[in-house]
Amino acid sequence: MKALIFTFSILASTFAFAAETETVGVNGMVCSFCAQGITKKFQEQPEVDKVDVSLEKKFVKLTYKDGKKLSHEKISSLLKDAGYEVSFDKK
Incomplete structure (x- = not known):
């Protein structure tokens, strides 16, 4: 039984949903x-x-909490x- 529970917990963590992210263009960041x-x-x-900013590519990537x-x-x-200035069409 313990092996089954352990296996299930590993599978559940493997298939956990990725956090939702959004990338936003930022003009004027120099x-x-x-x-x-x-x-x-x-x-x-x-x-x-989490926040990731790319000065070179002029965007901010936001990772949201669940x-x-x-x-x-x-x-x-x-x-x-x-x-x-903001642009929401960044990928």
Whole structure:
């Protein structure tokens, strides 16, 4: 019985759902200080688990906590208030 439970727990963890992510284009980000500021701003949001910023490719990738997500309005507001333009068509 213990082997069955152990096998099931391994299978369950193997098939766990990937966290939901969203990639957002950020125009106007020109330096590492910009990237650090954006990272900090999104890390403060309770819905966000992880933030990856690409200065070179001008995007921010948000990984959300289970069942959580920021609205496009909230993302736009956070970035526009910091002086950036936003694009939601990044892949």
